[in-house]
Amino acid sequence: MKYRSIGEAAAALDIPDSTIRYYEKMGLLPLLERDKAGRRIFSDDQMALLGTVMCLKNTHMPISDIKQYVDWIVEGESTLERRLEMMNRHKQAVLDEIALMTESLKGIDYKIERYARQLGKK
Amino acid sequence: MKYRSIGEAAAALDIPDSTIRYYEKMGLLPLLERDKAGRRIFSDDQMALLGTVMCLKNTHMPISDIKQYVDWIVEGESTLERRLEMMNRHKQAVLDEIALMTESLKGIDYKIERYARQLGKK
DNA sequence: TGTTGACTTAAACCATAGTTCAAGTCGTAT
């Protein structure tokens, strides 16, 4: 199994190393292994977890909620139902936010049209 | 012309009064009038501007950029081109962010499916 | 006339999400 350094993991996900250290400190990356020198090493499983964390972060889930989710993963099968419910609720929140952005974009498009018209007919 | 109090303006846009005061202090609401008692009064024009500010805020434009935009509005017609360019750039940023969220949502949907399957077949 | 309720101010406070710093360790390539 291939292990990655923090630099490789960060490059793979296009985020700064410092963010990964911060996430670990916040408890989003439990069970992260170290080599003999004390350096973080990322297994495929940890890369997958980090990918999930990034999905949640990219959709604006607060760190505290991501931590709850990760804690449930560590806790095991007994939390499957809670995890499913959390993901369903989050999905709806994301859809709502996308809808708000899309709606607000209409106001922006309206400005663009008006400015373009004013500049064009001058 | 109907004027609104800060409470009415806030209720119309479903935001706290304190946010409107904060936006005014940040310079997002220049030319906002006051009544004899010193209270803010919102004309239809100011309501429209506030609506635009909310569109920009809802699409995650930083306060400092919104201020630049409002400053250009106050400056007048000579800034039309810059405003158009700013709105076009912002529109692209919003589309990019929606795309990222939509993509990240796929990872979440995948989790939902897996959890649902695991819970269903048990 | 007096008590509400909505408003005013400036300044302090808060949460969130990182980033930066200083000082030090490790392993490999020359």
Add this chain to the structure above:
DNA sequence: ATACGACTTGAACTATGGTTTAAGTCAACA
């Protein structure tokens, strides 16, 4: 052997976007 780059730590620092507080003013209604 040593220099280099990538890594380590904890703590301090930053930026952003508000919210809260304290003390006070004002207009209208009972």
